[in-house]
Amino acid sequence: MIAATPLVILGPTASGKSDVAMALAGRHPNAELVVADAMQVYRRMDIGTAKPSIADRSAVPHHCLDLVDAADEFTVTDYAVAAHRAMSDIAGRRHRSVFVAGTGLYLRSVTDPMEMPGRWPEVRRELDQRIAVEGVEALHAQLVVLDPAAAAKMEPTNGRRVVRALEVTIASGRKFSSFGPGIGTFPPVPFLQFGLRWPRPLLAERIARRVHAMISAGLVDEVAELARGQVSRTARQALGYKELFAQFDGVGSLEAAIESIVTRTRQFAVRQERWLRRDPRIRWIDIDGDPVASALPVLESAWQSSN
């Protein structure tokens, strides 16, 4: 028998993805959730990442949570490995994967056949030094020569992307652009994807409420505890953590930090929307207040018709 087509529930932060996924799983004992979230992979970062509760996690199997410690770095490729393993384990049990996805790139690394070029730290170090001395434009100019196609796809001022493309092109002997069409193409894939879409003002309100709820739930203590030890470069940029770390270092008041968390989370949600709405494979469900009530019937019929 062929494994059931995985379902994907995606949407911006605070859109209610997890609630919808729990409701769906509550009706199907063979559903297992696979989370695609760049920050919920870190242990000890629970409140600020809105990680599913222990109760939810014991009621329904969750995968790809708490994969590494907050002191460890973690990247897309690590996620792709973990998610593929989870998916094949689930299929082995003849269960069905339901992705709960907020990080678009992480999800794409699973749904789309992507070839990740690899890393070359020595070359990278060298480029990081050069960019400080010569400036981004010089490196971009070099990329134009070595891999014009890649150079054309990024802003000449985007240091991070320019360095990455050069790292790969110089060190691998292959052009960065030869590793695939990039994320701008959307081939048919064996996943049924559903997006939760909110009117922006409503979502903004939910975000503000949720941030304040996180503070009430003890976010400041969680971050303070974290600040006592090592926090990796990738983990420390999590919304809510970054701002509080800065506040502990003496930047501004707690109130200002909270306000900044709200604003930046709102901006993040918009960025998520913009990333997701390009993908024509996603079927959108409009939410006007109750995500479960709006989305469950749609997902339920998708579950039935594709099983």
Added chain:
RNA sequence: GGUCGAGUAGCUCAGUCGGCAGAGCACACGCCUGAAAAGCGUGGGGUCACCGGAUCGACGCCGGUCUCGACCA
């Protein structure tokens, strides 16, 4: 009641000698294959509190009005 200060983009504020109205943030739109809750770009916004005056020309100068703040009574 009096004196002084302030009033310019949604917010905080620049604006030199009277000569096309500015910045940061916010907001909108877009890009990005090993940091993606990251990184990068684009641009829409103005009755310069209001009324009048002098001037070729006023956000700016003159007179008055309103609002806010501080101080004095």
